Amino acid sequence: MNTLSGLIKRHKLKISLTAVLIVFLVFILAAYPIKSKTRLTVVNGNIDLSSFDFKNNVKLNGQWKLYPYKLLSYEEIINIDDYEGINIKVPSLWTGVEYGSSIMEGRAFGTYVLKVQLPEGNKDLSLEIRDICSAYKLYIDDDLMIENGKVTTSKEEFIASYKPNLINFYTNETEINIIIQVANFSQLDGGIWDSIYIGTSYNIINKALKDHILDYFIIGGLVLMGIYHLVYFIFKNQWKEYLFFSLFAITIALRNIVTRSRSIYLIFPNIKWIFVTKLEYLTIYLAFLFCNMYVYHIYKEVYNRRIYKVIKILFILAILLHLFLPTSITQKYLNVFLIMSALLCLYILNVLFKTYKNQKEGAFTFIVGMFIIFLCFINDALVTIEVLETSFLVPIGVFIFIVIQSIATGRLFTNAFKNLEIYANENRKMYVEIKNLNETLELKVKERTNELKNKNMELKELACIDSLTGILNHRNIVNYLQTSIDNIDEYKFLSVSMMDIDYFKRINDSYGHQMGDRVLEKIVELIKNTLNKKGIVGRYGGEEFLIVMPRLGIYEAFKLIEKIRVNVENLKIEGIKDKVTISAGICECTVNSNVSDIIDRCDELLYKAKDLGRNRTEF
Known part of the structure; x- marks a missing residue:
């Protein structure tokens, strides 16, 4: 018996986390199904609910039709041959979606269309809409049901609004078109961010009511725990832990008011x-x-x-x-x-x-609480990719964590208060001595750390920068090119140019090496100003420069290098009577490119430019 007791004590954390995981999985599997293969889904802008009994609500998730940069009416939709539509997943962002040969920007506008087949007979239905970024008009066929914010094709008259809405409508049609005109000029990304639900008015209102009740329960509990700990801090203000825990709980409550069902619009309708x-x-x-x-x-x-x-x-x-x-x-x-x-x-x-x-009291409950939040994050991720059909549980997980931690904090400080009263006088003297020693030690460590930091920064700068021109030296521009090639999937485009000053030896022979150095400095200054953060230049060797241009395709890079070449040709350098020109070669990188091949190719193109008469760019 003692052996079993000791084993449980030694593995208390592992046993507790395993128990929490088992309870969580049992809850998920018992309460909710894994995503069904026959679940109703929007396909190619259509969803067939003609055989659906509407005992439950339906998520209108799947492939809606989107008409980018068009605000279409019902009449225009039924004559759809005149317009180009694309399939887009809902919910999702429209940023970066391809249509034709173009890519949709985050700040844009467009029309979402969904055809819904319904059972015969009269139907009293509702839609629940939460997050559509950032303004929208919703039509059922040619009837405008609601306008949230102000939908326009330009930023000047656009007005955003994130107010959630319940839309009730009555129909005896067997097919309806849900048309949503959406505009976004306020956020980085636009589109329908959250699922849209359809169901009977009773079921939709019942769902919204349950969501609000849960939200208010969580918010009320968080606020009460926050106030309780705040009051405790006021009476025992030497314990700042209570203050920060109180502020943490109240902040989470405020976030739930703003984000979950956006209850803030019930308090401030015109915010x-x-x-x-x-x-x-x-x-x-x-x-x-x-x-x-x-x-x-x-x-x-x-x-x-x-x-x-x-x-x-x-x-x-x-x-x-x-x-x-x-x-x-x-x-x-x-x-x-x-x-x-x-x-x-x-x-x-x-x-x-x-x-x-170290067997510190309170750490065990903190770890268990964070593990619960972690499981809720996993659940929400699986819901987002539609593997599970549960609700989003992170707010509930955070609430449970705060409740657990609130109990643990109260217990922790009750024990601490008892011990504090006993040892207060003796510990006060010891604390002052230790504090002084710590402060002295911190000052010494800080001084030594600052000295080492300054020396390291000086050494790093000397190792990376060309001493004459102040740009990256040979080694570091090549390293930067390698890093850029490694990240080419992120950049989409990557172009590289090798550039050389024409007849530079003649300049050195005619005007001296000091004047040659001055020419190098002036040209580098001009290159940096012309690049203007569109690329990084480094000194490859002598009068040769390597320019790396992430996110620029070959044609954009050619225009930029040509601009540099023309600017150099027009450059006036005091003390130099001859015209200074440059020749350049450009090539574009791919995922399979390597540094040596790219540099060799740029070099070949550079010498081709020189062979063709210099003062030109070849690609």
């Missing part, structure tokens, strides 16, 4: 879209900031103070940038934030496992 969007992002930043501060103050003995400060500064900076910069700019750096958040989660897990090994 501007820009405030909703900023709140949506700010609540993420604030949640991670407060979580970081909360974990640090609980596990100070394990949590590295420097890492804590760096993370705090980065998130505060992200919050300030999002407050004062346009959303269109801050959205571009969302991936940077996601990487920061992932690294923070990994570091917090590392801290928790260390504290658990």
Whole structure:
């Protein structure tokens, strides 16, 4: 018996996580089916519900018809021969979708069309619409049912709105056309972001009501836990953990108000879209900031103070940038934030496992709570790719985590309070001494770290930069080319040019090497200004330069290099009477390209340009 007890104690964490996983899987498999092969799906802009009994709601997911850059009416739709339509998955973004020989941009407009076959007889139906970015008009055949925001073909008169809607309609037709005119000039990506549901009015309203009840339950629970911990902090303000946990819970509650069923529109019906969007992002930043501060103050003995400060500064900076910069700019750096958040989660897990090994109270429940959130993330990912037909569970997982952590925090600090009263006087003196020693040590380490950092930066700069021209040297421009080829799938296009100054030896012989160096410096300055972030130039050797141009195809690269060549030809250099010209060769990289072949090919084209009379570009 003692052996079994000891075994359970040693493997308590593994047993608990396995039990949570089993309960989660049993719940998923018992409550919801795996995606059925016969599930109703939109195919080629059509869905057949003629045999459907409408006892449940139907997701209108699948291949809708989209007519990019056209706002079509019902009359135009029925004469569809005049227009080009494409199949697009709903829900999804339309950014980057190909139509004809073009690619659709994120900020654009278009018309979604779905033909729905219905059973015979009179039908009282409803649609539930959540996220369509960023404004739309919805028609049932030629009847306008709702306009959310203002749909236009230009940014000037466009008005965004993210208000969710329930649309009720009555029909005795056996076929209807759902036509949604969508415009987006506010977000980076447009389109129908979330599933659209169709069902009887009773079922749709019942579903929406259940969603709202669940949301309000979660929001109310989070707010109550936040207020409870805030009040506790006010009476015991030396425990900052309670403050940060309170702010974390209230931030998650605010995020649910803004994002889940967008209950914020019930409180503020006329709120501007820009405030909703900023709140949506700010609540993420604030949640991670407060979580970081909360974990640090609980596990100070394990949590590295420097890492804590760096993370705090980065998130505060992200919050300030999002407050004062346009959303269109801050959205571009969302991936940077996601990487920061992932690294923070990994570091917090590392801290928790260390504290658990040290038998620190509270670490076990924290790990179990985070494991529950992880399982909910997996569920949501499977729902997104339509493997499961469950609901999105991350908000519920976060709520369960906060409840568990709230109980653990209360228990943790109840025990801590008892011990604190006993050892307060003795520990106070010891704490002052240790704090002074830590601060002294930190100052010394900081000074040494700064010295090493400065030396390393100097060495790195000397190793990477050509000393005369200030651009990348031979080794590093070749390394940059290799990196660019490795990332060619991301860039889509990659062009490379080898460039050489014509008769440079004659310049050195006629005007001296100092004047030759000056010519090199002037031409490099001109190349950098002309490239203007469209490419990177490096000194390949002597008077030869290698230019790497990610995202530029051969024709765009040719225009850019020709512009450089003409600018050099027109360049006036004090002390040089002769005209200075350049010759260049350009080639385009593919996925299978290698550095040496590309450089050799550019070199061949460069010498071809020289053989044909110099002062020209060959590709």
